[in-house]
Amino acid sequence: MRITARGAALLITGPVLLAIGFGFGYPELAVLGCGALVAVLLAVGYALWRPVLGVTRRAEPDRVMRGEDCGMTLTVRNGSRLLAATLVADDRCGPTVVPVPVLRLRPGNDTVTEYPVPTSRRGIVTIGPLRVVRRDPLGLATVGRAHGEVARVWVYPRVHLLSAVPVGVVRSLDGRVDRVPHGTITFDALREYVVGDELRHVHWRTTARIGELMVREHLDTSLPRLVLLLDDRLAAHPDGTTGTGNDLTADSFEAACEAAASIVMATQREELPLALQTVSGEVVGGDGRRPATARSYLDLLAEARLHPAGDGDDLDGAVARLRHRRAGDTLIYLTGPGTNADLGLVGSLRGAYPTIVVGALGAAQAMRAGVEGMVVLSAADGAEFASEWDGVRGW
Structure with a gap:
């Protein structure tokens, strides 16, 4: 609660008038002082009354590519049966504030506000909560409260069409053209049973031991498996840094x-397994906690941010994890302008990953491969990277 300047003036002058009125025998001044204090008390009580509001919001859609249209529909309903809501309200949409009309909202009625969500930047746009300010008619006191939940809109990076993806070392027997899995099917892991799994895949011995249905998950090792490592260290992107914190x-x-x-969508189109990892340790696919779906991959890319030194700034650790648990046969490393030390460190994985592709984004000039067999693509932006990618022969 906040007392306005007018209310503070009454709080100061009220006791003074009371003191002068009683001390010097002026009842009129005493009445004025008492009225000033009573007015402030009534204003505080009026402002403290909490309106019964129902706030719902809906984003259409809640996941968009950068630059696409997205709208938010906000509905505010007065749940009171007797009293009208006379309020000043605004909704926070990312860095902007959107006014919401809630003046003289009758009992049981609602008001709907629609406004666009900014999608010019990749990331997560936080929307809400609705901030409602209640003020007394005399303007002596105001109370601001938050109503409703916070919504989020994921703004994905732009996707550039890639005509092909690396085929890896081991190929399916009939290639990737027919999209039919062939080759060697081997046991990969045990997981909990979900509706739709075949009962012939249930591992009964483990089920009996832990008391829950566990099924065997198999992997077709003949299909190429890609590992995408995104360098989210601040040290790898020193130029053109903007913003603070998250x-x-x-x-x-x-x-x-x-x-x-772009690589994620290309692998989804070709139905190829992909493990997406960041240097800071986030993982989708492979052993990641999130399911390997296009939405999970793009959610991670929307949430990705740069980590300063000491906060996920450990390329050595990321390389060690990739070496310790080989997640595929083709490694794609995406970084900033790039340094010879970083390329040499990633090149040390050549024994575990026969094919290594490096994307040096924002590089002023072409980078040279750190080891033999490494493909380095230097590009200024995502569109140029797609052009360089499609220009590689042998995919």
């Missing part, structure tokens, strides 16, 4: 996210 980003990092999104 909004810290750089032009080269935005280009790397666009390149990663």
Whole structure:
């Protein structure tokens, strides 16, 4: 609650008038002082009354590509049976504030406000909560409260069409053209049973031991398996850095996210397994906690941010994890302008990953491969990366 300047003036002058009125025998001044204090008390009580509001919001859609249209529909309903809501309200949509008309909202009625959600930047746009300010008629006191839940809109990086993806070392017997899995089917892991799983895949011994249905998950090792490592270290993207905290980003990092999104959509189109990892440790696919779906991959790319030194700034650890648990046969490393030390460190994985592709985004000039057999694609932005990618022969 906040007392306005007018209310503070009455709180100061009220006791003074009372003191002068009683001390010098002026009842009129005493009445004025008492009225001032009573007015402030009534204003506080009026402002403290909490309106019964129902707030619902709906984003259409809640996941969009950068630059696409997205709208928010906000509905505010007065749940009171007797009293009308006379309020001043505004909704926060990312960095902007949107006014919401709630003046003289009758009991049982609602008001609907629609406004666009900014999608010019990759990331997560936080919307809400609705901030409602109640003020007394004399303007002596105001109370601001938050109503409703916070909604989020995922803004994905732009996707550039890639005509092909690496085929890896081991190929399916009939190639990837017919999209039919062939080759060696091997046991990969045990997981909990979900509706739709075949009962012949149930591992009864483990089920009996833990008391829950567990099924065997198999992997076709003849299909090429790709690993995408996104460098989200601030040290890898030193130029063009903007924002602070969780909004810290750089032009080269935005280009790397666009390149990663393009690769994700290309692998989804070709129905190829992909493990997406960040240097800071986030994983989708492979052993990641999130399911390997296009939405999960793109959600991670929308949430990705740059980590300063000491906060996920450990390329050595990421390389060690990839070496310890080989997640595929083709490694794609997306970074900033790139340094020889970083390329050499990633090149040390050549024994575990026969094919290594490096995307140096934001590079002023072409980078050279750190080891033999490494393909380095230097590009200024995501569109140029897609062009360089499609220009590689032998995919």
